[in-house]
Ligand SMILES: [Mg+2]
């Protein structure tokens with residue numbers, strides 16, 4: 001009987017080289033990111049925001065995102081925009097608001113790396129991308145090569161926290177926008193507990209940067 005030799009395995013010379021090899025092939029993602037809700041977290045919640053002139057950034061938002069930029073942590077905005085699906089806003093209006101947001105952040109020395117939005121109405125066929133469903137986060141993770149377990153989700157609604165929990169991200173509730181109401185709701189219901197509650201996006205980012213530094 002012939003003995004079949006075991007296959008030859010080439011061990012890469014170092015673990016960091018092996019990790020790099022796996023990262024390049026998409027087997028191992030180690031890249032964190034911060035998913036940030038838009039309305040009520042970045043800008044003042046105004047219901048359906050369809051005029052660029054109505055966009056007002058919340059205090060400290062420019063500084064918060066600039067800190068993430070300086071640390072090399074991707075910033076991914078994830079936002080439900082059902083006004084599109086409901087026919088209350090057209091694509092050009094949405095893009096004009098997005099341009100205004102981009103310019104307002106650039107004026108403050110900050111930027112975001114990507115913006116994903118769900119255009120669907122909850123009254124239509126169910127989609128995978130309307131938060132609390134995780135489609136926006138999952139798509140971003142594929143596109144940008146993110147490790148979801150190293151990501152953070154910051155938002156003012158229960159749906160932001162639920163999407164984050166589903167994806168194994170750490171979640172932070174901000175008390176801006178609907179945040180105060182959400183806080184009272186989850187305290188009563190005792191579910192979807194965030195990992196941290198911050199008074200604003202800036203407070204959330206300070207916690208994230210501390211947390212990444214020590215984990
Ligand atoms: Mg919101």
Ligand SMILES: [Zn+2]
Pocket residue numbers: 118119120127128129130
């Ligand atoms: Zn959708």
